[in-house]
Amino acid sequence: MTGSHRIAWTAIPPEVRTAVERLTGSTVVGATDQSGGFSEGLATRLRLASGQDVFVKAVSSLTAPGVARFHRQEGEIARRLPSSAPVPRLLSSYDDGTWVTLLFEYINGSLPAQPWRGDEFERIMSAVSAMAHALTPSPIGASATARPRLGGWPQLTTGEELTTLARLSPWAADHLDDLIKLEAAAVGTVAGDTLLHGDLYPFNILLTGQRAYVIDWPHAWVGAAHCDVLTLMSNVVLSGLDPEPYVETNPLTRRLHPYEIDTFLAAHAGYLMRLAVTAGPAADPNLVDMAAALGQASLRWLGKRRP
Structure with a gap:
C-alpha cells in the first residue's frame, strides 16, 4: 500500500x-x-x-x-x-x-515481499541489528534530529475520537487507561544513544542480491537501540507471523524486560492510531489505512502480551 x-x-x-x-x-x-x-x-x-x-x-x-x-x-x-x-x-x-x-x-533493489517471507525478514533483522551497532553512539546530536513518532492515546479519550477508536480497535478503547500509563512510561524506556530510523517498515527497505538498505531518513531520532527492531517485529503480525520468537533471538531484544517492550508497543500504536483517528478529509486515504493497519498490528501483539 x-x-x-x-x-x-x-x-x-x-x-x-x-x-x-x-x-x-x-x-x-x-x-x-x-x-x-x-x-x-x-x-x-x-x-x-x-x-x-x-x-x-x-x-x-x-x-x-x-x-x-x-x-x-x-x-x-x-x-x-x-x-x-x-x-x-x-x-x-x-x-x-x-x-x-x-x-x-541508485540502489537496484526491490521492496521485501508482503506478506513477509521468513528468510527475508531474518535477513533484514540481521542488517538492522548491525545498523544499530554502527549508529551507537549516534553520529548526530539529539537536538538535530526529529522527535520520536510515539504517543497519542490521551488525545483519543472522548467524543468522536473515542467512537472512531472503538470502531478501529475495541480492545484499545477498553484498555485506554492502561495504554495511557504505558505510553507515559515509555519516555524512560525508549531513552538511549542510538540513531534510529524512526519509520522502519517494509516500504523503507530495499533488498539487493547481497544487502539490505534502509531508505528515507527524515524521521530519525536518538533513543534506545531496540526501537527500530520492535517496529519491524510489530509489522510481521500483518503477515500472520508471531513476533515473540524474534524477540527471544534478536540481540537487541532478547534481554529486554517485558515492560520495556510493552511500553514501546503502546507508544508506537498510540502514534499510529492517533494519526488514523484524527486524519482530516484532505489526508491521503492510503496513508490513513496504512496507519490504522500498522497500529492494529501493534495492538494485537500487545493484547496477547497483556490480555
Whole structure:
C-alpha cells in the first residue's frame, strides 16, 4: 500500500532539472518515475549520459511545505550518516528556497515481499541489528534530529475520537487507561544513544542480491537501540507471523524486560492510531489505512502480551 500524490520528472521546473544535471555533471537521457511512497513530490530514477543512474527526490515547498521540511531534514541526516550504515549515499542536494532536491546513489533493489517471507525478514533483522551497532553512539546530536513518532492515546479519550477508536480497535478503547500509563512510561524506556530510523517498515527497505538498505531518513531520532527492531517485529503480525520468537533471538531484544517492550508497543500504536483517528478529509486515504493497519498490528501483539 502506497500513496497517490507523486509528480513526474517532466513536471519539474526546467531550472531544477538543469540544476540536477549540473550537480551530476552529466545530461539526463532517461527518467523512470517511481510511484511508491506516501508523500507528494518527485521520486525518480535518472539515467545519465555518463552511464550512471541516480535516484532523485524533489518537492516544492509552496505546494507541500511539510514534505519539503522532511526533505531538508533527510538531507541533513543523510549527509552525516557513516559509511558503515546500510543506506544509499547522498550524492548532492539543491535548495533554491522553493524546490528542495536530494540526489542519492541508485540502489537496484526491490521492496521485501508482503506478506513477509521468513528468510527475508531474518535477513533484514540481521542488517538492522548491525545498523544499530554502527549508529551507537549516534553520529548526530539529539537536538538535530526529529522527535520520536510515539504517543497519542490521551488525545483519543472522548467524543468522536473515542467512537472512531472503538470502531478501529475495541480492545484499545477498553484498555485506554492502561495504554495511557504505558505510553507515559515509555519516555524512560525508549531513552538511549542510538540513531534510529524512526519509520522502519517494509516500504523503507530495499533488498539487493547481497544487502539490505534502509531508505528515507527524515524521521530519525536518538533513543534506545531496540526501537527500530520492535517496529519491524510489530509489522510481521500483518503477515500472520508471531513476533515473540524474534524477540527471544534478536540481540537487541532478547534481554529486554517485558515492560520495556510493552511500553514501546503502546507508544508506537498510540502514534499510529492517533494519526488514523484524527486524519482530516484532505489526508491521503492510503496513508490513513496504512496507519490504522500498522497500529492494529501493534495492538494485537500487545493484547496477547497483556490480555
